[in-house]
Amino acid sequence: MELSRRTLLAGGLAAVLGGTVVACSSGMDTGSTKKNATGNLALWCWPGGLGKSVLDDTIAHFPDQHIKYSEVGGDFKQKLLTTFSGGTSIPDITGIKGEDIASLLPQASRFVDLKTIGADDAFLGQYLEWKVKQATTLDGKVLGIPIDIGPTALFYREDVFTAGGLPGDPAKVGEQMKSWDDFLQAGVELKAKNPKAFIVADAVDMYGTIVNQGTSRYIDKDNKFIGDQDHIRKAWDTVVKAITLKVDGKTLGGSNDWNAGLDQGTVPTVVGAAWVALDIKAAAKTSVGKWRVAPTPGGPANFGGSFLAITKNAADPKAAFEVIKYMLSPDNEAKAFADAQIFPATPAAYDKPQLKAADPFFGGQVPIDVFGPAAKDIPIAYEAPLDAAIAVPFTDALKLVQVGKKTSDAAWAEAVEKAKQIGKRQGVQ
Numbered sequence: 001m002e003l004s005r006r007t008l009l010a011g012g013l014a015a016v017l018g019g020t021v022v023a024c025s026s027g028m029d030t031g032s033t034k035k036n037a038t039g040n041l042a043l044w045c046w047p048g049g050l051g052k053s054v055l056d057d058t059i060a061h062f063p064d065q066h067i068k069y070s071e072v073g074g075d076f077k078q079k080l081l082t083t084f085s086g087g088t089s090i091p092d093i094t095g096i097k098g099e100d101i102a103s104l105l106p107q108a109s110r111f112v113d114l115k116t117i118g119a120d121d122a123f124l125g126q127y128l129e130w131k132v133k134q135a136t137t138l139d140g141k142v143l144g145i146p147i148d149i150g151p152t153a154l155f156y157r158e159d160v161f162t163a164g165g166l167p168g169d170p171a172k173v174g175e176q177m178k179s180w181d182d183f184l185q186a187g188v189e190l191k192a193k194n195p196k197a198f199i200v201a202d203a204v205d206m207y208g209t210i211v212n213q214g215t216s217r218y219i220d221k222d223n224k225f226i227g228d229q230d231h232i233r234k235a236w237d238t239v240v241k242a243i244t245l246k247v248d249g250k251t252l253g254g255s256n257d258w259n260a261g262l263d264q265g266t267v268p269t270v271v272g273a274a275w276v277a278l279d280i281k282a283a284a285k286t287s288v289g290k291w292r293v294a295p296t297p298g299g300p301a302n303f304g305g306s307f308l309a310i311t312k313n314a315a316d317p318k319a320a321f322e323v324i325k326y327m328l329s330p331d332n333e334a335k336a337f338a339d340a341q342i343f344p345a346t347p348a349a350y351d352k353p354q355l356k357a358a359d360p361f362f363g364g365q366v367p368i369d370v371f372g373p374a375a376k377d378i379p380i381a382y383e384a385p386l387d388a389a390i391a392v393p394f395t396d397a398l399k400l401v402q403v404g405k406k407t408s409d410a411a412w413a414e415a416v417e418k419a420k421q422i423g424k425r426q427g428v429q
Helices: 005-010 052-061 076-086 101-110 129-134 158-163 170-176 180-193 203-212 230-244 256-264 276-283 317-327 330-340 347-351 368-376 387-402 408-425
Strands: 020-022 041-045 067-071 093-097 152-157 269-273 291-294 306-310 381-383
Touching: 041 317, 052 067, 052 317, 052 330, 076 093, 076 101, 093 101, 093 317, 101 387, 152 158, 152 170, 152 276, 152 368, 158 180, 170 291, 180 230, 203 230, 203 269, 203 387, 230 387, 230 408, 256 276, 269 276, 291 368, 306 317, 330 347, 347 368, 387 408
Parallel strands: 020 381, 041 067, 041 093
Antiparallel strands: 093 306, 152 269, 152 291
């Protein structure tokens, strides 16, 4: 889990995915199948992708495997693909980021189908079904075990809400702001009493969340473009409504203004994944204890979350799988949460002490009481490998609407046309 993920999210939907069934078969790429030398087990991940205490314990727990861990910075996916192409120094176990899984499943032949080495239904049943499906090909091969997920919630300033005439209790906030329309109306009421408080920090940032709350995205199972249909237009119109109602602060997440606004109350809410709590805690200096967590308006969504996979080059895939099983057990996923807010993909971890603890930053609230139910209810949506690229024109066009350079209808028409062209060049109907 990386704090820099907020930078990815700020760029729009291209870098983040919701709970998805990925559209591809497993036979598109043969890849190199030369086996690694025995005696060492090479494990790759990115900085912060694994809990340090869990990693250290795993290495100690398997002395005979001589686990060699490499922390790979920069563009992890590109470095992995380059290594695959070179045919040497390919890791036995590798992390795969949630935003990359769709584009890597067409190369499924580079990875071991974990169902062939022990990942039976009982084992996979420990993990959230929608997350396992992200790493499952249409012909049923399971290529990764979830490291973590990113269920969303509404982080909000309790004191700003109550001063603005809104409820402060998380349960009451969740009840009053069940839908996005409810949330935006609350924003109008808040701004009427506190003109500097914008209930939406950045309206464009809402778009990906709303899309991720649905069960359809941009391409259907028949490889047909559906990005011009009502489910996408509804997400678009909700963003435009926030802009039109003037409850959009146009404050980019992670920017200096965003950081300052968390304490000043000008950014009194953040809709984000569980790991965004780290960003808020890192930036907030004077508002400690004033934040609370409530369910996401419109229902749960997911941002982020990653996997461990075994390459076909692994010297001993069964031994590598035993390492993954140990590292990603419910106990160890709970420890990883304590290490670095790496949110477990195993519901059994939600009852562990590390997740049941009250959080002083959130006024003594227990955040898992919100995130746990959300994690279990993430919708499953079909997603093709090209889906994220097709989403980019929509977020780019919404930015033009946000700054007044295009009308909503004109920007929508342009976004749909650009998205169709991207798909058409890659064979989408």
